[in-house]
Amino acid sequence: MIQLKDICKFYQVGDDRVKALDHVSLHIRPKEFVSIIGPSGSGKSTLMNIIGCLDVADAGSYLLDGLPIEAYTENQLAKVRNEKIGFVFQSFNLIAKLSAEENVELPLIYQKVPRQERQERVKAALEQVGLTKRAKHLPTELSGGQQQRVAIARALVTKPSLILADEPTGNLDSKTSREIMEMFRQLHSQGNTIVLITHDNDVAKQAPRSIHILDGQLTEVAL
């Protein structure tokens, strides 16, 4: 599913070269739920951007569902993102003027899914996250946890091969965080592949497999 081999990523800042990822190798199988945990500046977002095909590595190889991502152009990367990856972010990234159901519908419009099918899939995705009754609400009319559930429904609705979440509980209180993590566990039990990035140990340990990142290097943690 995800096969990273010897991935390196550098950032040039003036005369300094920051090594953000240092020979990262990682194999994630279909239907796994993996958390990646590390402190600020350890390379989590850099790794997420590469796994999510938002950025490419400077060295190493990346196979996603067998596709050689490291050789892809911008356009090809955008296509892979649209077709294969559902993103969930710390700040929810919902469109303020659109209702919950319209936010969830948006990726299906981009994919040119016909209206009838869009409506059915939006309904099913909102039901899956327990928000059927809030379909007409705007993001400002929802709690933080509900907004994140809309974002999860939006990630799910395209039936992606991978759900990629970067600090999805970062803006939520501890009770709501637990609810959102319960949601991810449920999605995992339904057969979704999930990679979740966090700096919070309590969040990380709710995934069956946890990987540490420090100074751009990975170590597997036995839980």
Ligand SMILES: Nc1ncnc2c1ncn2[C@@H]1O[C@H](COP(=O)(O)OP(=O)(O)OP(=O)(O)O)[C@@H](O)[C@H]1O
């Ligand atoms: N665009 C950039 N230009 C230069 N250096 C960068 C850039 N992005 C990240 N870095 C550096 O690369 C390293 C890894 O950064 P990254 O954003 O991946 O960390 P992170 O683990 O996501 O941290 P946080 O938990 O604070 O979000 C850091 O040392 C950071 O300063």
Ligand SMILES: [Mg+2]
């Ligand atoms: Mg980050």
